[in-house]
Amino acid sequence: MVNPLKSDVNVTHVKGNVNEEEKRMALQIFTHFVSTREKSYGADVGQRLKLVEVNVWERDGQTGTGETVFETTVSKATHSTINPWTSSETAAKSRL
Numbered sequence: 507m508v509n510p511l512k513s514d515v516n517v518t519h520v521k522g523n524v525n526e527e528e529k530r531m532a533l534q535i536f537t538h539f540v541s542t543r544e545k546s547y548g549a550d551v552g553q554r555l556k557l558v559e560v561n562v563w564e565r566d567g568q569t570g571t572g573e574t575v576f577e578t579t580v581s582k583a584t585h586s587t588i589n590p591w592t593s594s595e596t597a598a599k600s601r602l
Contacts, residue, residue: 522560532560532574554578 517529524532540552559575 517557520557520560524560524562528562529557529560533557536574551578 513530515530515533517526517533520529520533522529536552536555536557540546540549540555543549546552555576555578557574558577559573561573562570563572564570
């Protein structure tokens with residue numbers, strides 16, 4: 507069962523060609539999958555993303571394409587020096 511949308515979530519800053527309810531739905535779905543650091547790999551990155559645009563275009567009346575645009579700020583403080591493709595043990599040893 508899908509949880510009802512939180513109508514108090516402000517999406518007036520989100521651009522796009524869909525209504526505010528659909529923008530809230532897109533944000534709720536994204537938030538569900540980002541989850542929390544304890545439950546989701548990459549949650550700390552996902553929680554820094556800001557939804558800025560949602561668009562849906564109809565193709566032939568039955569299918570369509572959609573687009574969500576997010577922004578984030580990358581700085582030395584948020585950039586990880588650990589290669590995600592190696593184990594944390596290997597990465598820790600390589601820094602010693």
